[in-house]
Amino acid sequence: IYQKFKSYIDNPEYVIVGHNLLNFDxxxxxxxxxEVGEKHDWGYLDRLVDTNAVAKAIKKGIKPDMDNFLAxxxxxxxxxxxxxxxxxxxxMKEYKLExxxxxxxxxxxxxxxxxxxWNKQMxxxxx
Numbered sequence: 001i002y003q004k005f006k007s008y009i010d011n012p013e014y015v016i017v018g019h020n021l022l023n024f025d026x027x028x029x030x031x032x033x034x035e036v037g038e039k040h041d042w043g044y045l046d047r048l049v050d051t052n053a054v055a056k057a058i059k060k061g062i063k064p065d066m067d068n069f070l071a072x073x074x075x076x077x078x079x080x081x082x083x084x085x086x087x088x089x090x091x092m093k094e095y096k097l098e099x100x101x102x103x104x105x106x107x108x109x110x111x112x113x114x115x116x117x118w119n120k121q122m123x124x125x126x127x
Contacts (some may be wrong), residue, residue: 002032010045016044019114020052020086035122037039043068051114054121055078055086064127097119 003016009016009029018025026045033040053073057064060079065072088110092099097116103109 002036016048017118022050058124
């Protein structure tokens with residue numbers, strides 16, 4: 001399963017889009033690589049868009065740094081501010097997208113909903 005997953009994230013034709021990827025999912029992928037005895041490769045991070053970082057940037061009016069996009073995303077994700085909420089369920093409601101709270105955090109559902117979110121966000125910020 002890991003090899004199939006890795007074939008997708010290593011494919012340079014794909015842009016990887018997800019919510020909170022940089023604060024969670026990349027650590028899980030690193031763990032999987034260790035578990036199967038693979039040398040870990042972070043090369044895919046340059047093709048990654050974290051919609052949580054994008055949401056924070058939109059809410060705070062922060063313009064993306066496309067020359068250092070990965071570093072910019074980490075910097076934006078580091079913003080901790082009372083009242084700044086960017087969880088997927090809340091964002092779905094703010095964008096008036098249908099959301100089933102009971103299905104949130106189920107992989108297939110979150111992927112579908114995250115793409116709906118990204119399709120809205122991409123028009124609000126120049127990435």
